[in-house]
Amino acid sequence: MRRDLVLRVASKFILPPIMLFALYVQFHGDYGPGGGFQAGVIAAAAIILYGLVNGLARAQKMVPQALLEVLMPSGVLIYAAVGVAGLMTGENYLGYDHLAHDAVHGQEWGVFLVEAGVFLTVFSSMIAIFYAFAGRRRS
Template sequence: MMHRHPILRAVSKLLIAPIMLFALYVQFHGDYGPGGGFQAGVILAVAFILYALMFGVETARRVAPMWMLRFLTAFGVLLYGGTGVVGILLGGAFLDYNVLAADPKAGQHIGILLVEGGVGITVASVMIVLFFTFAGRK
């Protein structure tokens, strides 16, 4: 158990919040440069996995219960796909962001934020579910 490693636990407490903040930076910087939903989702999952490794899987499961992770997985996929469907309903093609706003440039910005958000949410939740699944095996 990690209760015998107080230095690792203290350093982890200091690092988890900046890791999550970096995930948000990568998420919202992804439409302007390298990064985006997939990378941000993995980085966010790493913060939860570090928490689980330092403070116990059962403690982490209380922070992110399985029902919430399943909901977030479905929500992320629906956000991604729903953005495409809204594009169709507004007269464009699937994932045609131009029709999401009166100004095509604004529509592009809104569309990529929604799609990358859906990808980030899905990737983070699936990575955490995979970790919890394998961590629970004996």
């Protein structure tokens, strides 16, 4: 793979704002459009851009496959745990009212935790798909 200086420099400038925008979308998802899925795709796109510009091996050093294998089920477990916590407190599955001292804070915590679980799963899944396709040998 040929290393293009312009692409490498431009990607170094654009990657931090992309990740910052992913965090904004993640935390603003409670109040407007956005949330875990969109933020996960945006953050994964930043890592994928890094991998396309600098090579798969360098991207895998930044986000190793072993980490992805832990993050994917962790996000699903967080999502399910929030639902089970609602059941255990007398609510419906994913009923958030009893997750805090009052219903409003319970809703905030419930949505935050569910969106964090979705973020982890989408982020790690998208990168794992990229690694799978980028790691294939041409025949």
